[in-house]
Amino acid sequence: MSRTLQAPVTVAFDYTRSTGPVLGRFFTGLRDATVVGGRLSDGRVAVPPPEYDPISHQAVTEFVELPDTGTVTSWTWVSEPVAGQPFDRPFAYALITIDGADVPWLHAVDVSSSEEIETGMKVRVKWAEERTGAVTDLTFVPDSVGLDTPPPSGSSGSTSDPVSRIVTPVSLDYQYAASPEESSFFRGLAEGRILGQRCPKCQKVYVPPRGACPTDGVPTAEEIELSHVGTVTTFCVVNVPFLGQKIKPPYVSAYVLLDGADIALQHLILDIPADEVRMGMRVKAVWKPRDEWVTSIENISHFAPTDEPDADFDSYKHHL
Amino acid sequence: MRDVAVVGFAQRQMKDFDGSPSMAELLVPILAECYDQTGWSKKDIGFWCSGSSDYLAGRSFSFVSAIDAIGVLPPVNESHVEMDAAWALYEAWIKIQTGEVDTALVFGFGKASAGVLRRTLSMQLDPYTMTPLWPDTVSLAALQARLGLDAGLWDEAALAEVVNRSLTDAEKNEYAVRAGGSSVSELLARPMFADPLRKHDCAPVTDGAAAIVLAAGDRARDVRERPAWISGIAHSSDGLHLGTRDLTVSGSAERAAAAAGGTAGVQVAELHAPFSHQELVLRSALGLVGDVQVSPSGGALAANPMFSAGAVRIGEAAKRIWDGSADKVLGHATSGPALQQNLVCVMEAAENGRAK
Ligand SMILES: [Zn+2]
Numbered sequence: 312m313s314r315t316l317q318a319p320v321t322v323a324f325d326y327t328r329s330t331g332p333v334l335g336r337f338f339t340g341l342r343d344a345t346v347v348g349g350r351l352s353d354g355r356v357a358v359p360p361p362e363y364d365p366i367s368h369q370a371v372t373e374f375v376e377l378p379d380t381g382t383v384t385s386w387t388w389v390s391e392p393v394a395g396q397p398f399d400r401p402f403a404y405a406l407i408t409i410d411g412a413d414v415p416w417l418h419a420v421d422v423s424s425s426e427e428i429e430t431g432m433k434v435r436v437k438w439a440e441e442r443t444g445a446v447t448d449l450t451f452v453p454d455s456v457g458l459d460t461p462p463p464s465g466s467s468g469s470t471s472d473p474v475s476r477i478v479t480p481v482s483l484d485y486q487y488a489a490s491p492e493e494s495s496f497f498r499g500l501a502e503g504r505i506l507g508q509r510c511p512k513c514q515k516v517y518v519p520p521r522g523a524c525p526t527d528g529v530p531t532a533e534e535i536e537l538s539h540v541g542t543v544t545t546f547c548v549v550n551v552p553f554l555g556q557k558i559k560p561p562y563v564s565a566y567v568l569l570d571g572a573d574i575a576l577q578h579l580i581l582d583i584p585a586d587e588v589r590m591g592m593r594v595k596a597v598w599k600p601r602d603e604w605v606t607s608i609e610n611i612s613h614f615a616p617t618d619e620p621d622a623d624f625d626s627y628k629h630h631l
Numbered sequence: 632m633r634d635v636a637v638v639g640f641a642q643r644q645m646k647d648f649d650g651s652p653s654m655a656e657l658l659v660p661i662l663a664e665c666y667d668q669t670g671w672s673k674k675d676i677g678f679w680c681s682g683s684s685d686y687l688a689g690r691s692f693s694f695v696s697a698i699d700a701i702g703v704l705p706p707v708n709e710s711h712v713e714m715d716a717a718w719a720l721y722e723a724w725i726k727i728q729t730g731e732v733d734t735a736l737v738f739g740f741g742k743a744s745a746g747v748l749r750r751t752l753s754m755q756l757d758p759y760t761m762t763p764l765w766p767d768t769v770s771l772a773a774l775q776a777r778l779g780l781d782a783g784l785w786d787e788a789a790l791a792e793v794v795n796r797s798l799t800d801a802e803k804n805e806y807a808v809r810a811g812g813s814s815v816s817e818l819l820a821r822p823m824f825a826d827p828l829r830k831h832d833c834a835p836v837t838d839g840a841a842a843i844v845l846a847a848g849d850r851a852r853d854v855r856e857r858p859a860w861i862s863g864i865a866h867s868s869d870g871l872h873l874g875t876r877d878l879t880v881s882g883s884a885e886r887a888a889a890a891a892g893g894t895a896g897v898q899v900a901e902l903h904a905p906f907s908h909q910e911l912v913l914r915s916a917l918g919l920v921g922d923v924q925v926s927p928s929g930g931a932l933a934a935n936p937m938f939s940a941g942a943v944r945i946g947e948a949a950k951r952i953w954d955g956s957a958d959k960v961l962g963h964a965t966s967g968p969a970l971q972q973n974l975v976c977v978m979e980a981a982e983n984g985r986a987k
Contacts, residue, residue: 314649322689326758334759357875359760365875385781387773388826393750395765404770406778406874414874417766417774425826430781446763479763481754485689485746490651521699522655528673528702530659 316494316606323482330475333362333371338474342444346377346436348412357414359446379436380454381409381416388425395482397450403428407451420451427453444474492520492531497606499536503598507572509533515573538570539596541614542622544630545575548585561585567594567614568630575630578608582615591621634982635727636851636858639665639736639844640946644806644934647744648838651696652688654740658700661842665736669844669854673702676844677732679709680723682716682739682938686754689745697740708732715739716841717903717941717964717974723845724864733847739939740840748836748937755967757871768968769833772906773825775878775969779908780827784879787827790907791818794831794932797907801929808835808934831932834905839936841943859949859960859978863891866964866974873969884916884963884973891975899924899951900961901944905931909970913963917975927951941965945976952980 330338333349337359340347349360352367360371386405392398397419405428406415421437422428433454442448489497492508496519499506508520508531515524520531546565563585566575580588582597594614604610641664643657650656666672679701683694694711701707710726712718716739723735743751749767756762779785792815799812809831824830844854851858867883867890869876876882888894900919904910910925919925928947931940941964948960958981964974 315651320689328758330759337760351875357872359872359874361870361872361875365870365872385774385777387770387777387828388823389767389770390824390826393747393765393767395750395753396767397764404764404766404774406774414872417761417764417771417873419764425823430777446760477759477763479758481762483686483689483746483751483754487689487745488649488651488742490653490656492656493651521696522651522653523659523699524702525699526702526704528659528662528700530656 314494315488315491316497317486317488320485320487321482322485323480326479326481328477328479330477331362333360335473335475336360336374338444338477340376341446341448342442342474344379344438344442346379346409348375348377348409349373350375355413356411358409358412358416375411377409377411381407381412381434381451383420383428383430383432383434384408384415385430386420386428394484397447405434405451407434418446418449418451420453422453445477490522492522495534496520500608500610501604501606503601503604503610505537505539505569505596507535507537509535516571517574518569518572518576535571537572540617541567541569541572541576541594542627543580543588543590543592543594544568544627545590546580546588548588563588565614568627573630578611579613580615581613589621591624591627593617593619593622633728633730633847634851634860635724635845635847636855636860637843637945637949637978638846638851638854638858639668640842640949641665641668642806642839642841642939642943642946644808644837644839644936644943646808646835646837648742652690652693652742652745653696654742654840655697655700657840658697658738658740658842661738661840662700662736665842665844671734676734676736677708678723678726678735679707680711680719680726680735680737682712682714682719682942683741684713684938686751687741687743687745687937714938715941715964715966716843716939717945717962717976718866718966720843720845720942720945720976721864721866721974724861727845727847733850735845736842737845737942738840738842739942741937741939742838743836743937744838752968769825769828771873771968772833772909773828774873776832776906776908777827779879779911782879785908785911787819788815789911790832791815793907793910794818797926797930797932798831800927801933804929804933806934807929808837810929810933828906832907834931834935837934837936837940839934839939841936841939841946843942843946855953857953857955857980859952860980860982861976862979863977864975865890866972868967868972871971878969879912881912881916881970881973884913884970884975887973887975888917891977894918894961894977896959897923897961897977898957898959899927899948901928901930901948901963902926903931903941903944903964905935905940905965907932909965912970917961917963941974948976949978952978
């Protein structure tokens with residue numbers, strides 16, 4: 312058995328960014344199948360145009376329309392492409408100096424082997440048919456390759472308005488690992504047990520256990536099996552619907568201080584109208600059927616009232 | 632300026648850390664080593680600063696769970712940078728210069744093996760014109776390497792020589808993830824990975840953590856017979872756009888070295904060069920000539936724990952002052968694509984302007 316529990320996790324979201332006048336002009340050009348450079352204070356032309364001149368630090372304001380041909384200034388062979396790259400098979404990244412520009416542009420060249428690219432080689436843009444105004448609207452091909460279709464001209468979108476924003480999707484894959492202490496907690500849940508760990512210095516019992524006691528900075532070594540009964544220390548009524556919500560609002564999310572623990576565990580309080588949940592209420596874990604158990608806190612479906620008298624405020628006030 | 636020295640250093644560098652990305656469990660023994668070296672406890676530390684990255688960890692505010700390892704209740708004086716811990720060290724040095732504190736403990740950590748590192752690092756590029764193409768770190772370094780080859784600034788044998796020396800030196804480093812020199816001709820016979828770079832030209836994906844203790848004046852003298860006094864520290868950055876800078880030189884490394892008081896008299900330089908050709912760029916930018924010993928630890932080609940590898944360079948260099956084998960050393964850290972940002976920390980056996 313591996314020391315820790317691990318699972319694949321994908322973190323994905325879209326960045327939406329406004330482009331401003333310089334990059335907006337550049338991206339509008341790409342959407343309309345035109346390469347637009349910016350003139351720098353020393354007279355050089357840069358593609359893509361930087362928003363501010365790297366030497367004078369003044370805003371770049373002069374734009375130049377350029378041809379869609381250029382020269383490979385440097386290149387490398389991507390033998391093992393990773394997700395998101397312009398091709399999912401081996402290809403070349405290159406620094407390409409567009410004809411009429413002085414500053415190279417990083418982009419991808421579609422060639423089938425590293426034998427087919429070299430420094431000084433002429434390349435040209437291959438425009439995507441659907442263009443949104445982004446650097447992904449194109450790739451490069453060797454200039455010697457005949458294109459099946461003539462280069463498109465004009466806007467491919469339904470509008471000719473300038474491009475004022477771009478959306479960049481981000482998606483990153485991880486093999487996420489729990490700490491050894493958390494792993495023991497989750498393995499306990501798969502056996503219907505709630506495990507905490509005690510700090511050897513301050514004697515506090517943490518659930519879920521942590522890699523170190525935040526007061527003493529030492530590992531919480533001693534394992535403690537906790538009661539499935541506890542006290543609501545604080546709670547909130549969820550009234551707002553949101554994406555991915557599994558229960559219809561209103562419902563209660565609460566901190567439950569299990570008997571014997573010094574840290575409250577967050578969970579749902581169900582089987583009682585939301586407006587009757589209160590601080591000090593005694594609750595017990597309601598487990599899902601045993602054949603549904605995995606290594607997850609979701610093995611506990613929710614907490615429900617025990618119908619015992621409420622706990623004294625003094626018994627949990629130090630844990631708020 | 633106050634006299635501030637590096638007086639403690641602990642590290643772990645490993646291929647694959649079997650634990651959560653907060654690495655609190657790994658940090659506990661490293662911090663304990665720092666207490667051992669100094670004879671201090673948590674109460675003796677005036678300021679804490681860490682370096683790590685949420686993108687590496689795959690979770691937001693990832694440093695918050697890591698600081699459990701300090702023991703942060705009651706609250707401590709603490710800060711964080713989304714950079715290598717070398718930059719956290721710079722912040723701590725400034726904090727001591729303000730006079731507010733006399734001591735600081737700096738740490739960095741990162742579990743690069745949790746994702747695809749060369750891909751994750753695309754998140755540090757220009758988000759408009761570069762990240763959407765997902766150019767990976769290795770490809771960007773390879774473009775830089777070829778520019779130098781084409782310009783005749785170095786050849787493939789020069790890159791292999793850097794690798795061979797690094798991996799030979801790494802044999803003496805218990806933390807090296809990759810070690811074992813061979814020969815230039817044997818290295819050149821291996822296949823290309825990102826033409827013109829071979830796998831051995833690129834730092835190995837490494838997990839790890841490091842911690843460094845800083846102290847001012849008498850607090851430093853209490854801990855070490857020969858504290859590594861920081862005689863100059865500075866960092867600088869080049870622009871975001873790869874095209875508008877000359878990738879065969881490092882203006883930012885040169886500026887940082889000048890601002891740190893220059894490198895004359897440096898005997899040992901620990902350089903953070905994650906790619907073989909980048910050592911050559913840095914040697915030139917930092918003016919390291921003659922018999923300066925470069926990266927005797929084996930450097931980043933032997934192990935490159937993200938967000939602590941730069942701090943490791945400073946720690947490794949400081950050790951040479953502590954053990955009396957050098958009087959003036961340099962630790963260097965880099966961050967960003969193709970050596971975009973560079974930090975230089977020069978350390979000496981004697982305090983500024985005083986006799987050795
Ligand atoms: Zn404790």
